Amino acid sequence: xxxxxxxxxxxxxxxxxxxxxxxxxxxxxxxxxxxxxxxxxxxxxxxxxxxxxxxxxxxxxxxxxxxxxxxxxxxxxxxxxxxxxxxxxxxxxxxxxxxxxxxxxxxxxxxxxxxxxxxxxxxxxxxxxxxxxxxxxxxxxxxxxxxxxxxxxxxxxxxxxxxxxxxxxxxxxxxxxxxxxxxxxxxxxxxxxxxxxxxxxxxxxxxxxxxxxxxxxxxxxxxxxxxxxxxxxxxxxxxxxxxxxxxxxxxxxxxxxxxxxxxxxxxxxxxx
Ligand code: NAI
Numbered sequence: 562x563x564x565x566x567x568x569x570x571x572x573x574x575x576x577x578x579x580x581x582x583x584x585x586x587x588x589x590x591x592x593x594x595x596x597x598x599x600x601x602x603x604x605x606x607x608x609x610x611x612x613x614x615x616x617x618x619x620x621x622x623x624x625x626x627x628x629x630x631x632x633x634x635x636x637x638x639x640x641x642x643x644x645x646x647x648x649x650x651x652x653x654x655x656x657x658x659x660x661x662x663x664x665x666x667x668x669x670x671x672x673x674x675x676x677x678x679x680x681x682x683x684x685x686x687x688x689x690x691x692x693x694x695x696x697x698x699x700x701x702x703x704x705x706x707x708x709x710x711x712x713x714x715x716x717x718x719x720x721x722x723x724x725x726x727x728x729x730x731x732x733x734x735x736x737x738x739x740x741x742x743x744x745x746x747x748x749x750x751x752x753x754x755x756x757x758x759x760x761x762x763x764x765x766x767x768x769x770x771x772x773x774x775x776x777x778x779x780x781x782x783x784x785x786x787x788x789x790x791x792x793x794x795x796x797x798x799x800x801x802x803x804x805x806x807x808x809x810x811x812x813x814x815x816x817x818x819x820x821x822x823x824x825x826x827x828x829x830x831x832x833x
Contacts, residue, residue, distance in 0.1 A: 574601030575805040578640055578678075582623060582669070583647030585611035587764030588686065589727045591791035592644055592798050599799055604636065607647060609682045623647050624660040626668060626709050640677045642802040643670060646686045648732075650769035655721060655728035656712055662732035664709035667739065670754075680751040684801045685740050687756040689817050690726070691733030692824060700731065715819035726774045733758070744811025753810040755801045760817030762789040785818055793818075 579596050583589030584605030593603045593614040605615030607726060608622045621632045645666045651658055670683060696700065700719040707715045716722070721731050740756040747753070761767060761781055767788070771778050782788070799817050800806050815821040826832070 571598065572600050574642075574765060577601045577642055577802070578604065579642035579644065579802055580606060580640055580673070581646060582606040582645045582666075583612065583686075584615055584618070585609040585613075588759070588762060588791045588794050588798075589644070589646035589767060590614065591795040591819065592646060595795045595799050596642075596644075596802065599803070601642070601802075602642075603626070605749055606632065609780050620807040623665040623669060624657055624817045626665070627673065628666055629668045633669065634677070636673065636676060637786060638676045639675060643677070643681070643683045644686070644798055644802065645670060645684065646798075647741070648686060648766070650766050651726045651729040651773045652769040655668045655716060655723045658728040659712055659716065659721070659732050660709055662729070663704070663735050664712065666736065668709060674747065674752065677750075677752055680804070680807075681753075682802045682806070683752070683754040684798050685736050685754065685756040686798075687740070687758045687813060688729075688733040689734045689758055689760045689815065689820050690730045691735075691758060691813075692815075692821055693730075694734035694737045697731060697734045698738070701735045704735050706749070723773065726770075726777070729773075740813060741811045748810075753805075753807075755806075755809055755811065756813040757794065757797050757801065758815045758817065758821070759789055759794050760815075760820040761785070762791060762794060764791060781820065784823065785820065787818070789816070789818060798822065 574596055579601045581593045584593045585607035596603050597614050601617045605618045606621055610620055612618050622628050648662045737756055740754050743754045794816055
């Protein structure tokens with residue numbers, strides 16, 4: 562697109578190469594579809610093989626440090642966007658939850674920084690579950706020094722198990738904090754990072770949340786008019802990947818039908 566030309570909605574990602582993790586299912590799959598529709602060349606990454614809506618597909622287990630390093634090697638230079646969407650629920654072992662949702666995500670992102678184009682945008686899929694990140698600052702600080710191959714001692718020290726979905730909550734709390742901490746890390750190259758925090762979204766992972774979070778999920782579904790869909794979330798991710806959002810940095814955008822506002826108002830005594 563010629564410099565100075567204002568892109569139409571359907572062209573906002575034209576000329577951009579965007580890596581989407583979790584591209585085989587749910588929010589990642591819809592993000593890959595939408596980014597392709599908006600003109601991007603999408604490179605999909607997932608542990609499950611799927612060539613839907615991607616120009617190229619890279620099969621990789623993002624819980625494994627050596628696999629992530631090998632993936633970084635084979636991905637091309639000139640990446641304009643990275644959507645870190647792959648994630649798992651606490652139906653999986655707690656260590657695995659932290660590896661995929663947090664440690665692996667950070668390793669892939671930091672590994673790809675040298676391969677990113679100036680002005681690149683990184684979008685992290687966090688969650689409403691990470692809203693209370695401020696209560697976990699000590700654990701978040703300690704997590705910065707954890708070897709992803711051996712997180713056991715750290716998890717024991719901070720009581721991070723699957724009980725009441727704590728492993729999942731912590732992974733998303735730390736991800737929101739990391740996003741904010743990196744608001745200006747790569748500012749000299751114009752590389753920015755933001756997060757999107759959905760409430761419950763109709764994807765294959767949702768029944769797993771129902772199973773593991775029990776009464777908490779019942780509360781959520783009781784007060785919501787409906788669950789979200791991948792189509793509610795992907796446009797927000799695409800916007801953050803586009804140059805239209807260039808001055809949005811280090812932000813977490815709740816995309817949750819009003820759930821986080823409801824929680825914050827109730828917490829601070831702002832009743833309707
Ligand atoms: P999903 O289960 O449909 O998609 C997750 C994708 O991640 C799958 O394609 C899966 O194969 C991939 N994946 C899982 N483990 C992987 C690994 N080790 N290596 C590479 N890929 C792996 O789930 P959904 O809902 O699309 O989830 C996307 C993100 O959104 C996750 O990070 C999730 O935590 C987050 N989220 C989802 C919510 C929901 O209610 N669905 C609510 C809030 C956040």
